[in-house]
Amino acid sequence: MFELSLLCPEERVDVLSDALDALDALSVSVEDADAQTPAEQALFGEPGMPPPKDGWQRSRMVALFAQEAAAKEAADLLQAQDFFDGCKVLGIEAVADQDWVRLTQSQFAPVEVTPDFWIVPTWHEPPAQARQIIRLDPGLAFGTGTHPTTRMCLRWIAQQGLAGQHVLDYGCGSGILAIGAAKYGATRIDAVDIDEAAVTSTRLNAQANHVDLVAGMPELAQGHYQTVLANILATPLKVLAPLLCAHVAPGGALVLAGILERQAQELQDAYAPWVQLQVADSEDGWILMTAQSAPA
Numbered sequence: 335m336f337e338l339s340l341l342c343p344e345e346r347v348d349v350l351s352d353a354l355d356a357l358d359a360l361s362v363s364v365e366d367a368d369a370q371t372p373a374e375q376a377l378f379g380e381p382g383m384p385p386p387k388d389g390w391q392r393s394r395m396v397a398l399f400a401q402e403a404a405a406k407e408a409a410d411l412l413q414a415q416d417f418f419d420g421c422k423v424l425g426i427e428a429v430a431d432q433d434w435v436r437l438t439q440s441q442f443a444p445v446e447v448t449p450d451f452w453i454v455p456t457w458h459e460p461p462a463q464a465r466q467i468i469r470l471d472p473g474l475a476f477g478t479g480t481h482p483t484t485r486m487c488l489r490w491i492a493q494q495g496l497a498g499q500h501v502l503d504y505g506c507g508s509g510i511l512a513i514g515a516a517k518y519g520a521t522r523i524d525a526v527d528i529d530e531a532a533v534t535s536t537r538l539n540a541q542a543n544h545v546d547l548v549a550g551m552p553e554l555a556q557g558h559y560q561t562v563l564a565n566i567l568a569t570p571l572k573v574l575a576p577l578l579c580a581h582v583a584p585g586g587a588l589v590l591a592g593i594l595e596r597q598a599q600e601l602q603d604a605y606a607p608w609v610q611l612q613v614a615d616s617e618d619g620w621i622l623m624t625a626q627s628a629p630a
């Protein structure tokens with residue numbers, strides 16, 4: 335494999351990316367050309383949302399080619415284009431052969447939710463102290479346990495216990511919360527998402543963990559549930575307020591995540607007609623908000 339490296343201003347990232355794709359690059363990555371220097375820029379995005387910008391002020395693009403000749407040809411063709419003005423070829427380098435699968439796997443270690451509840455990739459042995467585990471590998475859907483919002487929901491599930499409950503996981507992603515609910519006693523679980531890939535992923539992950547649940551599109555959610563879990567983002571959570579509250583059984587619990595600390599008040603206001611949300615946990619600037627609906 336050969337890597338072609340380019341330097342370009344932010345406004346050229348999109349056009350260069352498309353051109354490299356058309357030139358049969360096997361992959362294209364973009365990074366901050368000023369990373370690890372005082373000029374390094376942070377680009378923050380919320381989970382599940384696209385990054386706020388396409389690139390950094392000075393972006394370094396790296397395109398992978400199977401042959402050196404293809405990388406050289408791509409460099410020559412790009413340099414002849416008008417849109418390459420302001421861009422620069424940094425070089426072409428051979429990439430040493432590696433065990434890519436092992437390298438990728440080594441980046442995903444078991445994740446601790448509580449001292450005895452762990453998320454463990456299938457290629458790892460569970461830690462000796464784990465009493466409860468979810469087996470999960472990174473895939474197409476959000477939710478591997480590495481994000482604080484997911485961990486806070488799982489911690490809440492582990493602390494409360496959901497014995498015999500009917501639970502709704504709204505925005506299930508990988509199905510990790512639904513599976514966690516089953517591990518902590520829930521007996522009927524519906525898991526829904528607007529993304530088909532998430533629904534498929536939830537079904538596969540549930541099978542791999544020997545958990546019974548029903549996964550589908552949001553229309554699957556019907557009637558009341560003793561616990562409703564939704565780890566989405568503040569804006570959709572506000573829009574979904576009447577729908578989510580309508581699914582909480584009298585005396586049941588609503589658990590919301592994907593909310594930044596500064597968004598607590600707006601969420602409280604949006605849910606005030608139905609329930610009183612409280613901040614139940616926080617981690618890395620994210621909060622978990624919970625409420626109990628009025629008893630019958």
Ligand SMILES: C[S@@+](CC[C@H](N)C(=O)[O-])C[C@H]1O[C@@H](n2cnc3c(N)ncnc32)[C@H](O)[C@@H]1O
Pocket residue numbers: 381382475476477478479483484487504505506507508509510511526527528529532552565566570592
């Ligand atoms: C941040 S992920 C959470 C995944 C998982 N529940 C977790 O806790 O890790 C949010 C998920 O909500 C889904 N989602 C976003 N908007 C939604 C909506 N209006 N209705 C249902 N699902 C939605 C997304 O497709 C995504 O899979």
